[in-house]
Amino acid sequence: MNDIVQESGATLAYGALGIALMALGYLVVEVTTPGRLGHQIWTEGNRGAALLLSAKLLGVGAIVTTAIVTSDDDLGQGLVDTTVYGLLGIVLMALAFLLLDMFTPGKLGATLVEGAAVHPAGWVVAAADLAVAAIVAGAVS
Template sequence: MQTLVTDLLVTLAYAVVGVLLMGIGYALVDMATPGRLNELIWVDRNRNAALLLASNLAGVGIIVVAAIAASEDDFMLGIIGTAAYGILGLVIMAAAFLLLDALTPGRLGQILVEPEPHPAVWVSAVVHLATGAIIAAAIS
């Protein structure tokens, strides 16, 4: 029974770190978009903003899963590594977004608020997912 309780607490700790990292990811996407992200997605039903946010959250999730898997049953190292790799991933995702924005015509942030789906958002979403996968591969 003690093992079950310990495992549940460890799971809870990793979940808290993962959710906090996704919250930071949400805030970063919100900063990159003109207007309020929650209104764009939940009120205006903007698919561009929803796709970018979903890809960011999935990228963070990929990193968190890889960091947990690489922790090799060392809880302290695992939880610190998960937080550190998650923050690194978010920084790299933000840098990749800014680089893509600098190298392409128009402003990605402005494209995100357009009511019609835009192909550039798909490209940006794949950058988020690829970044998460690259970091996950580097962890393992």
């Protein structure tokens, strides 16, 4: 019974940390795209904005999951490791976005969320987010 209580506590701690890191990922997308992200996705049905946010959340989730799976039995150190790798992943995804923005005409964030259809560049940014997440996850293990 003691094990299930400890494991439940660890699950809650990792879950809260994962949600906090995904919220930070949400804020990164919010800052890099014009307009209110929530309004664009849930009210306007903007598929480009939804694709960007989905890729970011999947990437952060993959990094957090890998950090948890590879962490030792020390909960405190595991939470620290997960935080560090999660933050590094978010920073690297933001840098990848900024690099792509430098090499594309116009403002990439605006291009990605204008119109109802997904701009082809949206798939490139989504792939970059997932690739960066895979690289970070690979570095964790």
